[in-house]
Amino acid sequence: xxxxxGIIEALIFASDHxxxxxxxxxxxxxxxxxxxxxxxxxLVEQYRSRAGGLVLSHVAGxxxxxxxxxxxxxxxxxxxxxxxxxxxxxxxxxxxxxxxQPIVKGDIERLRGVDVSAPLKGLLEKKLVRIMGRKDVPGRxxxxxxTRRFLEVFGLKDLxxxxxxxxxxxxxx
Amino acid sequence: xxxxxGIIEALIFASDHxxxxxxxxxxxxxxxxxxxxxxxxxLVEQYRSRAGGLVLSHVAGxxxxxxxxxxxxxxxxxxxxxxxxxxxxxxxxxxxxxxxQPIVKGDIERLRGVDVSAPLKGLLEKKLVRIMGRKDVPGRxxxxxxTRRFLEVFGLKDLxxxxxxxxxxxxxx
Amino acid sequence: xxxxxxxxxxxxxxxxLLYLIKKNEIDIYDIPIALITRQYLEHLDKLRSLxxxxxxxxxxxxxxxxxxxxxxxxxAEEEPETEEEDDPRQELVEQLLAYQTYKExxxxxxxxxxxxxxxxxxxxxxxxxxxxxxxxxIEANLFDLxxxxxxxxxxxxxxxxxxxxxxxxxxxxxxxEILSSLEVKDGLSLEELLEGAKTRRRLVxxxxxxxxxxxxxxIKAYQNVSFGPIRVYLSVA
Numbered sequence: 035x036x037x038x039x040g041i042i043e044a045l046i047f048a049s050d051h052x053x054x055x056x057x058x059x060x061x062x063x064x065x066x067x068x069x070x071x072x073x074x075x076x077l078v079e080q081y082r083s084r085a086g087g088l089v090l091s092h093v094a095g096x097x098x099x100x101x102x103x104x105x106x107x108x109x110x111x112x113x114x115x116x117x118x119x120x121x122x123x124x125x126x127x128x129x130x131x132x133x134x135q136p137i138v139k140g141d142i143e144r145l146r147g148v149d150v151s152a153p154l155k156g157l158l159e160k161k162l163v164r165i166m167g168r169k170d171v172p173g174r175x176x177x178x179x180x181t182r183r184f185l186e187v188f189g190l191k192d193l194x195x196x197x198x199x200x201x202x203x204x205x206x207x
Numbered sequence: 208x209x210x211x212x213g214i215i216e217a218l219i220f221a222s223d224h225x226x227x228x229x230x231x232x233x234x235x236x237x238x239x240x241x242x243x244x245x246x247x248x249x250l251v252e253q254y255r256s257r258a259g260g261l262v263l264s265h266v267a268g269x270x271x272x273x274x275x276x277x278x279x280x281x282x283x284x285x286x287x288x289x290x291x292x293x294x295x296x297x298x299x300x301x302x303x304x305x306x307x308q309p310i311v312k313g314d315i316e317r318l319r320g321v322d323v324s325a326p327l328k329g330l331l332e333k334k335l336v337r338i339m340g341r342k343d344v345p346g347r348x349x350x351x352x353x354t355r356r357f358l359e360v361f362g363l364k365d366l367x368x369x370x371x372x373x374x375x376x377x378x379x380x
Numbered sequence: 381x382x383x384x385x386x387x388x389x390x391x392x393x394x395x396x397l398l399y400l401i402k403k404n405e406i407d408i409y410d411i412p413i414a415l416i417t418r419q420y421l422e423h424l425d426k427l428r429s430l431x432x433x434x435x436x437x438x439x440x441x442x443x444x445x446x447x448x449x450x451x452x453x454x455x456a457e458e459e460p461e462t463e464e465e466d467d468p469r470q471e472l473v474e475q476l477l478a479y480q481t482y483k484e485x486x487x488x489x490x491x492x493x494x495x496x497x498x499x500x501x502x503x504x505x506x507x508x509x510x511x512x513x514x515x516x517x518i519e520a521n522l523f524d525l526x527x528x529x530x531x532x533x534x535x536x537x538x539x540x541x542x543x544x545x546x547x548x549x550x551x552x553x554x555x556x557e558i559l560s561s562l563e564v565k566d567g568l569s570l571e572e573l574l575e576g577a578k579t580r581r582r583l584v585x586x587x588x589x590x591x592x593x594x595x596x597x598x599i600k601a602y603q604n605v606s607f608g609p610i611r612v613y614l615s616v617a
Contacts, residue, residue, distance in 0.1 A: 037258070041281050044260030044274040048282050048500040061284045085210070087217030099502070101217035108214050109221045111234045122528065129529035135552050136559060136598060166559040170597040170615030177598055179556045188522045193553035195341055197349060197526055204312070204324060220502060264499075273499040282500050290497035295391055295486075302486035318478055321392035321437045331523045338522045360495045370488035 038065055039073045039080075046077075052096030127153040128162060128184070132196060135179040136166050142178075154178070162187065211238055212246045212253075219250075225269030225359055267358035268365055291333075297326040301335060301357070305369060308352035309339050315351075327351070335360065393441035394479040396423060401476070408476060411469055413452055417445040448472065554589035562599065562614050570601075570610045 045061060046053050058070050065073075074097060081090040081099075088099050101109055120128065127150050130142050142150050157163040166179040185192065218234060219226050231243050238246075247270060254263040254272075264273050274282055283290065293301065300323050303315050315323050330336035335357045341347040353366070363369060390396045400419050401408055424438060451468040467473075493499050561568060574586055590612065593599040603610050 037260075040258065040260035040275070041278055042260070044278045044282060044500070045285055047261055047272070048274055048503050049285060050503040053285075061281065085213065087210075087213035087215070088220055099220070101221050102213070105214055105217040108218060108234065112218055112221055112226075120524075125524055125528040129525050132525065133529055133549065133552070136555055136593070136596070166556070167562070167598055167614045168616035170600070174616050177559075179552075179559065188525060189340065190522070191340065193556065194347075194550050196549050197338070197522075198549060201349060202526060202530055223504075271501060273495075273501055276493045276498050279498045279500075283497075286496075286500070291494070292497070298490055299391055299482065299486045302489050303482050305489065306482070306485055317475075318482060319392055320394035320441070320475070320479065321435065332527075334521070334523075361489065361492045362495065362499065363492070369485075370492075371485065 038062070038069060039077055042070065042073050043077055046090070046097050047099055049096075049098075052094045052098040054096040057096070121153065121156075123148075123150070123153040124156050128157055128180075131157075131163055131178050132180050132184070132193070136177040137179075138169055138175040138177050140175060211235075211242060212250055215243065215246050216250055219263070219270050220272055222269075222271075224355075225264075225267040225271040227269040230269070264362060265364050266362050267355050271359070273362075293333075294326065294329075296321075296323075297329050300326040301330055301353070304330070304336055304351050305353050305357065305366070309342075309350040310352075311342055311348040311350055313348065392435075393438045394476060395483075396420065396438070397441065398476060398480060398483070408480075409473060411473065413445065413449045413469060417442075417449050420445055444472065550585055551589055551592060554585045555593055558586070558589055558593065558612075559598070559614075562612070567611050567613045570612065573612065 041062065042058055045058060055067075055070060055074060058074075059065070059067055062070065078090045078092070078097075081088060087102055087105055089102055091098055091100055093100075126146055127142060130145050131137055134141070134145075139150065139154065142154070154163070158165070160183075161181055162184045163178050164181045166177045168174045168176055180193070184190075185195075190196065214235065215231055218231060228240075228243060228247060231247075232238070232240055235243065251263045251265070251270075254261060260275055260278055261272050262275055264271055299319060300315060303318050304310055307314070307318075312323060312327065315327070327336070331338075334354055336351050337354045339350045339352040342350050357363075358365065358368075390399065397416070397420060400406075400416055400423070401411065404415070404419075406412065406416070421442060424442060427438075448468045495501065558573065561573070573590070574583060590599070590601070594601060597615050599612050600615050601610050601612050
């Protein structure tokens with residue numbers, strides 16, 4: 035146990051939550067409470083003195099590595115560029131439209147078994163799905179289809195690139 | 208911009224995935240490319256020499272902070288649930304795809320001599336492998352390749368970082 | 381125990397064959413096919429006696445081995461040219477070499493430190509999410525899409541599910557295309573619609589797509605005079 039400080043640092047770093055000193059003690063029965071306390075103190079001091087981008091803070095009853103508060107403007111730039119992913123509802127709705135287009139909302143709902151207004155609206159806003167016209171039947175329902183952007187996002191040359199039922203079976207999906 | 212190194216360290220720490228140098232450049236238009244490269248080099252060196260619990264690795268085309276490999280036994284205690292594991296069949300399939308991509312399922316099966324539906328499905332689910340499109344031959348079979356996540360999981364800078372890539376190429380298979 | 385060979389130890393027939401070659405310290409380029417075939421079949425018998433289901437691939441390779449063996453037993457022809465003839469083992473040897481190479485590659489990859497097992501990245505604690513930009517990038521994966529679709533299909537009465545075969549997707553593609561053209565131009569003649577269809581197949585798809593769209597009452601076709609050009613319009617403009 036020659037590198038207690040390194041082990042504690044790695045534990046704090048990898049933890050999903052602020053790590054309490056007692057929890058560290060449980061994870062490291064090889065070390066005594068005072069040894070752990072001392073190592074933690076040294077670590078906090080080390081981070082304070084080394085003038086990097088991180089601090090080791092004592093929050094919510096535990097220890098956690100965080101970016102320095104004054105660096106927030108840069109972190110915001112990083113996070114705002116992060117591409118959002120699609121929700122399960124959106125993905126399922128999109129899948130039905132992709133494979134069954136042109137399709138009306140009622141048919142999508144029959145397949146999903148739930149109302150799809152919200153995911154459909156999201157897909158239209160994201161320009162993955164578009165209105166292709168109306169059906170000349172009572173109620174004149176709107177028909178939906180996928181867009182060029184849909185192909186781009188999923189890396190498809192055209193719709194015929196979508197895997198077929200047989201190919202899906204082949205993979206055991 | 209007196210503390211470029213600190214900002215870069217914070218950005219790498221805050222990023223969910225390995226952060227490419229070019230991306231850092233986009234986020235910090237205040238700094239030049241060479242300045243960023245130099246700061247990155249210093250950071251890597253700093254982590255190497257300070258004998259803590261972390262390393263700054265160059266993986267999947269970007270930079271990522273990671274715990275040291277020899278500390279895994281302690282971190283595993285922290286993480287509940289069993290670590291991810293791949294079956295031999297999955298790893299063999301993955302190895303073939305990694306070295307031979309883009310590759311169709313039939314060719315993987317010819318090399319392994321067995322059906323690969325199940326391991327292939329597992330690799331797709333784990334996002335280690337992805338569908339890259341279709342081959343322009345009769346039947347237009349689906350072609351597979353590895354993902355960025357594959358590089359991240361196996362700690363590879365890029366595909367040329369694969370072990371003994373050259374030896375395999377030389378065999379011309 | 382002599383029956384300690386388990387099927388799951390081997391990653392398939394090639395793996396078993398490679399194991400036998402290594403065990404006998406045989407030169408892979410000059411496999412004594414009679415010996416190897418015998419040992420291979422013996423292994424299959426052992427596996428079978430353990431009531432293990434043998435995958436078809438194992439039997440296929442057994443057949444290949446027997447075939448090679450019989451070919452090698454044929455008396456050599458007198459002409460010296462036959463010396464140049466292909467060794468019946470050649471294809472198998474190439475397959476084995478390729479497999480061996482990937483087996484080594486696999487071993488190398490298996491030794492790499494793996495994320496979340498040997499090395500760990502920062503803990504996944506919640507961070508503030510600032511607002512999103514307008515025309516944002518979307519992180520998407522084709523497999524997720526397919527999986528989502530399969531999820532729906534499996535929860536739905538199978539009888540209701542139309543086969544999504546190649547044709548159906550091609551048809552969707554064509555219908556999408558036609559509707560897009562009708563959006564920019566109000567009404568198109570049949571000739572205009574078929575212009576792009578260079579092959580017979582495409583021509584057929586375009587027709588099928590038109591019929592389907594009409595059936596679904598999404599488009600209408602008009603002919604102003606008999607034998608005049610047929611024009612296609614959106615049913616609801």
